[in-house]
Amino acid sequence: MGSVPAQKTMRAQQYDARDNKLHLNEVPLPSPRDHEILVKIACASLCHSDVMLFEPNDQGLILGKNPVTIGHEATGTVAATGAGEVASRFQEGDAVGFICAIECCFDCYACKNVHNAWCETGKVKMQGFGEDGYFAEYAVIDAREAMVLPESLDPKSSAPLFCAGVTAYHGIADCELRPGAWLAIIGCGGLGHMGIQYAKAMGYNVIGIDITEAAIEEAKNCGADHVFNSLADKEYQKKIIDLTGGGVHAAVNFTASKKSYDDCPAIVKPGEGLIMVVGIPRQPLQFNALDIALGRYRIKGSNNGTCYNMKPAIEFSAKHNIKPHMTAFKLEELPKMIELMNAHKVQGRLGVVFD
Incomplete structure (x- = not known):
C-alpha cells in the first residue's frame, strides 16, 4: 500500500452551477478508501x-456535488492504494487508465x-458530474474501474482512450459488420477520428462525414477511404448511395447534432x-416508426464502456497502434479548451498534460 502524498491540497478545475462557470480552486487532496486507488493524473482530456x-439539456446529465471537479477521461500513475483486496492488485507507480462510474455494485446484470448507469442499487454516480472528476492533480478511482496500461501506451497521451477510445471502439465493433462492409462515420472530430482508425483496423470501407474542413482533413489523415462535407456538398447523400451500391451497412453518429441524425x-x-x-444531441431524437416497422433500418446504441468491456478496447488500441490525436494544454487553460470545442475549431482531442 503506497503512502498518500504529504501535500494536503491540490489544484482542480471545478464547475459551479451557481454562476455556470469554471473556477481553478485549491481543494483538499483526497484519500483512497479500501476499494480505491489514488492516482496522480498525467493527462486529462476534454469530452463533449x-x-x-x-x-441546457434534457438528456439526463445529473449534477450532484456543487462545485464539482469536471472531467471523466484520464490516465495517470498510482500514488497510493486502499487496504482492500481489489486495490491491492495495483502497486505504487503503475501506469493506469480508468473509467468513471462509482458507488455501483459492478455485479448485477446491468x-x-x-x-453501470442502470445498476440495480440506484446509487451510481459518474465522476466529473455527480462527484469530483479528473481535471485535477490527483483523483481517487474505484480500483474495479482501473487497469494497468499496456507497455506501448504512454499515460501522458493516452487519456482519450478511456472515454473516446472505448466509446469509439464499441461504436464500431457493436455494428457487428463483416470485413469489407461500408461504414459511415458522422462526425470526424474527437470521437470520430478514433472511430475511423478502429474501423479501418477492422477491415471496413470507411466514409467520413463532417461539416468542417478541419475535421474532413483529420478524417483523411486517419485513413478514411472517402470524405464528404455534408454542409458544403448538397449531393453528398446521392453520391454515397452511388458509391456504395445502395447505401452503407452502418452509419455511426458521433455528433451532438440532431440534424445529422x-x-x-x-x-x-x-x-x-x-x-x-453514440453522440447525444440536446434535443430528443426522432425516427419514423413506419421505417422501423417495415425494416428499412435498425437503430442501436453504444455507450462509453464499463470495466467489463474497457480492456478489449484498450488492448485492441495497443495492438493496432491506434493513437488519439491530442493537443496539449495546461490545467489553467481548460476554459480556452472549452471555447475551442464550442467554436468547432478542434482537430482530434484536447487534453491537459500535467508535469
Missing part, C-alpha cells in the same frame, strides 16, 4: 459531455451486461442498414 454541463436514414442501405447512436 463535459461541455454539456454549461448548456453492471455486467449493459451499463435526421439525415442518417437517407444513406443507409434499405433492409440492411444500421444507425448507431
